[in-house]
Amino acid sequence: MSAIESRTTMSAPMQSTSKLGTRLKRIALHAAVLLFCLVWFTPVLSLFVTTFRSESDSSQTGWWHAFVEWRPVLSNYVEAMYLTGVGRSIVNSIVLTVPTVLGTVLFSAIGAFALARMRFRGRIALFLAMVGFQVLPPQLVLVPMLKFFLALGLTGTFIPVWIIEMGLTVPFGIFLLYGFFASIPSDLVEAARIDGASEPRIFFQIILPLSGAVLASLAILQFMIAWNHLLIPLIFLGSGSLSPLTVQVASLAQTNAGGLNTLTAATFISVIVPLVLIVTLQKYFVRGVLGGAVKG
Amino acid sequence: MSSQILQLVLGLLALPAVVLAVILPGELAIRRFPQKRQSTLRPWIWLSPVLALVGLVIAYPLAASIIFSFRDATASTWVGFSNFAWAFGSAMRPVLFNNVLWIVVFPVLTAVLALSAAIMLDRVKYERVARTFLILPTAMSFVAGAVIWKMMYTYEPPMQPQTGTLNAIWTALTGKMPIAWLIDRGVNNYALIFVAVWMSIGVATLILSAGVKNIPRELVEAARIDGAGEWAIFRFVTLPSLWPTILVVLTTQAIFSLKVFDIVYVMTNGSFGTDVIANRMYTELFVKQNLGTASAIAVLLLILASPVIFMNIKQIKSGGGE
Numbered sequence: 275m276s277a278i279e280s281r282t283t284m285s286a287p288m289q290s291t292s293k294l295g296t297r298l299k300r301i302a303l304h305a306a307v308l309l310f311c312l313v314w315f316t317p318v319l320s321l322f323v324t325t326f327r328s329e330s331d332s333s334q335t336g337w338w339h340a341f342v343e344w345r346p347v348l349s350n351y352v353e354a355m356y357l358t359g360v361g362r363s364i365v366n367s368i369v370l371t372v373p374t375v376l377g378t379v380l381f382s383a384i385g386a387f388a389l390a391r392m393r394f395r396g397r398i399a400l401f402l403a404m405v406g407f408q409v410l411p412p413q414l415v416l417v418p419m420l421k422f423f424l425a426l427g428l429t430g431t432f433i434p435v436w437i438i439e440m441g442l443t444v445p446f447g448i449f450l451l452y453g454f455f456a457s458i459p460s461d462l463v464e465a466a467r468i469d470g471a472s473e474p475r476i477f478f479q480i481i482l483p484l485s486g487a488v489l490a491s492l493a494i495l496q497f498m499i500a501w502n503h504l505l506i507p508l509i510f511l512g513s514g515s516l517s518p519l520t521v522q523v524a525s526l527a528q529t530n531a532g533g534l535n536t537l538t539a540a541t542f543i544s545v546i547v548p549l550v551l552i553v554t555l556q557k558y559f560v561r562g563v564l565g566g567a568v569k570g
Numbered sequence: 571m572s573s574q575i576l577q578l579v580l581g582l583l584a585l586p587a588v589v590l591a592v593i594l595p596g597e598l599a600i601r602r603f604p605q606k607r608q609s610t611l612r613p614w615i616w617l618s619p620v621l622a623l624v625g626l627v628i629a630y631p632l633a634a635s636i637i638f639s640f641r642d643a644t645a646s647t648w649v650g651f652s653n654f655a656w657a658f659g660s661a662m663r664p665v666l667f668n669n670v671l672w673i674v675v676f677p678v679l680t681a682v683l684a685l686s687a688a689i690m691l692d693r694v695k696y697e698r699v700a701r702t703f704l705i706l707p708t709a710m711s712f713v714a715g716a717v718i719w720k721m722m723y724t725y726e727p728p729m730q731p732q733t734g735t736l737n738a739i740w741t742a743l744t745g746k747m748p749i750a751w752l753i754d755r756g757v758n759n760y761a762l763i764f765v766a767v768w769m770s771i772g773v774a775t776l777i778l779s780a781g782v783k784n785i786p787r788e789l790v791e792a793a794r795i796d797g798a799g800e801w802a803i804f805r806f807v808t809l810p811s812l813w814p815t816i817l818v819v820l821t822t823q824a825i826f827s828l829k830v831f832d833i834v835y836v837m838t839n840g841s842f843g844t845d846v847i848a849n850r851m852y853t854e855l856f857v858k859q860n861l862g863t864a865s866a867i868a869v870l871l872l873i874l875a876s877p878v879i880f881m882n883i884k885q886i887k888s889g890g891g892e
Contacts, residue, residue: 303690303693303694304694306690307690307691307694307700310687310690310700310703310704311700311703311704314703314704314706314707314768314771315703315706316735317707317718317719317722317735317768318706318707318718320718320721320722320735321714321717321718321721324721332733333733334731334733335731335733336731336732336733336734336735336738337721337733337735338735338738365574365575366574368578369574369575369577369578369581372578372581372582373578373581373582373585376581376582376585376586377581377585380585380586380589381589381619381620381623382620384589384593384616384617384619384620385616385617385619385620387616388612388613388616388617388620389617392609392612392613392616393609394609394610394613394614397613400617401886402883402886402887404624405882405883405886406879406880406882406883407624407628408882409825409875409878409879409882410628410632410872410875410879411825411828411829411848411868411871411872411875412829413829413831413848413851413867413868413871414631414632414635414868414869414871414872415627415628415631415635416631416851416855416864416868417631417634417635417638417855417861417864417865417868418630418631418634418635418638419627419631420855421634421645421861422626422630431577432574432577432578432581433577433581436581436585437623437626437627438627440623440627441623441624441626441627441628442627442628444620444623444624445624445628448620472597473597473612473616474593474594474597498709501711502710502711502712502713502714503711504711504712504713504831504832504835505831505832505848505852509855509856516574519711520711520713520714520832523711523713523714523717524713524716524832524835524836527713527716527717527720527836528836528839534721537717538717538721541713541714541717541718544711544713544714545709545710545711545714548709548710548711549706549709549710551709552705552706552708552709553702553706556702556705559705560776563773563776563777564776564777564780567777567815567818567822
């Protein structure tokens with residue numbers, strides 16, 4: 275009885291405390307989200323700020339000191355571009371990445387077209403093999419591929435890197451495009467077929483134009499993968515005049531040549547293209563990631 | 571430099587040319603056959619560039635690595651299981667142990683943090699902006715992440731001003747000695763793992779966010795009407811509905827832990843007891859030039875990854891993916 279009594283008498287203040295409670299919960303939620311973002315962004319900010327600090331400043335104080343005393347210098351970028359070979363590596367990264375992306379999209383598209391729109395024996399088995407190949411550790415391909423391309427005399431060109439990067443991503447690419455290609459209404463394709471359109475015509479003039487968004491998703495994902503890979507170009511292009519940005523930055527970091535601040539400038543140059551892409555084309559990136567996740 | 575540009579142009583022309591050079595003549599060739607014969611031949615024409623590529627880059631290396639793993643350093647004679655005996659021997663044991671640590675800590679930490687991020691972001695209006703902050707590290711190479719965190723972990727001797735972010739915070743907050751994050755064997759593996767977590771949260775959060783948004787609203791509302799608190803809703807509604815998605819995240823990250831290379835290569839190159847299988851394979855292949863042991867490590871990675879490979883295939887087969 276006393277419990278009921280206390281409940282009725284308590285009801286008014288209880289309500290306001292629960293309102294206060296939800297208010298506090300909201301504040302805690304915002305604080306937690308902001309803290310998360312802060313912790314995740316601080317390292318990026320520290321890199322960016324350090325690229326503008328002088329060597330002597332950085333050896334004495336932490337990067338946050340730049341907010342107290344802002345003495346920006348551009349010498350780190352100049353040094354990175356001209357003395358450490360980063361300028362050349364930008365070109366190498368482009369030469370490595372752009373054909374890789376084009377080839378991956380093309381090969382995935384014809385493979386997915388055959389698997390999704392044609393009926394034949396072994397179709398399911400092939401599709402499942404593509405699912406399995408996605409998870410294969412890339413280390414597995416190194417030794418045999420190195421022997422193969424050495425025998426052909428192609429090491430020291432970009433050809434092995436294009437082919438290997440394509441081969442490693444195409445199973446994923448086929449998986450990503452398969453679902454979309456299979457969902458294109460058959461009426462559309464049948465109508466074209468009755469009008470006498472050949473299969474290549476159907477592929478290039480109906481399927482591909484309809485698939486712009488999903489092709490863009492695959493392209494942006496493969497761009498990130500190829501631009502950011504270290505192991506494959508390290509092995510097939512070496513750290514000489516053909517090295518892309520990742521290999522160049524890794525070798526600067528390991529040898530400590532050029533000093534910390536030049537290294538940060540080189541690193542920032544290496545990440546600027548993917549950073550801009552992921553912010554501006556986030557929609558396609560997200561679609562690619564979600565479309566590619568094997569659903570339970 | 572001009573040779574690079576030449577190769578770029580060559581690649582951009584040759585790759586589409588290869589595809590067209592197979593498909594167009596192939597289509598012309600089968601045109602004279604009856605309709606039925608055409609439709610049995612056509613898929614193989616379209617698939618042949620892909621089969622050649624995947625055959626060369628995946629199927630052939632798969633078979634060759636297994637063969638090389640039973641042969642000596644120059645792949646010239648059979649050596650039985652001795653490469654595998656080495657791979658499980660005392661030299662490799664600490665390396666394998668480090669990978670076990672990665673496989674346990676990295677996926678769990680990533681999944682827990684990404685799940686809390688996904689649930690929290692779902693409740694704020696600025697979700698897209700906040701999400702962008704979490705995705706930024708994902709866009710960068712692991713090399714860049716490693717450089718950034720080498721700076722974050724910078725260690726200066728005690729009494730010197732700490733220029734590394736973590737030690738500056740640590741010494742200011744606790745007044746204790748600075749920590750040599752990458753050298754101290756009690757913390758260095760965790761320090762490396764956290765770099766991977768920092769870089770992987772973005773994708774994991776995206777996948778889990780999509781899962782959170784797929785939970786039927788009525789389910790949550792019904793639980794709330796029944797008087798369930800936030801924790802009970804999480805425990806009995808959110809978690810069970812998300813479990814398949816969480817499993818996807820966990821398995822993906824477990825596979826990543828197996829093949830982690832860049833972070834370790836750049837930050838410690840395996841010293842101070844931080845070596846991992848993939849970095850060791852690079853050493854065997856290029857420093858020691860031993861094809862046999864390098865291949866044995868690759869095969870070991872394959873065996874460790876195979877449960878996930880078969881799990882994914884089984885999931886797709888049962889109709890989850892189409």
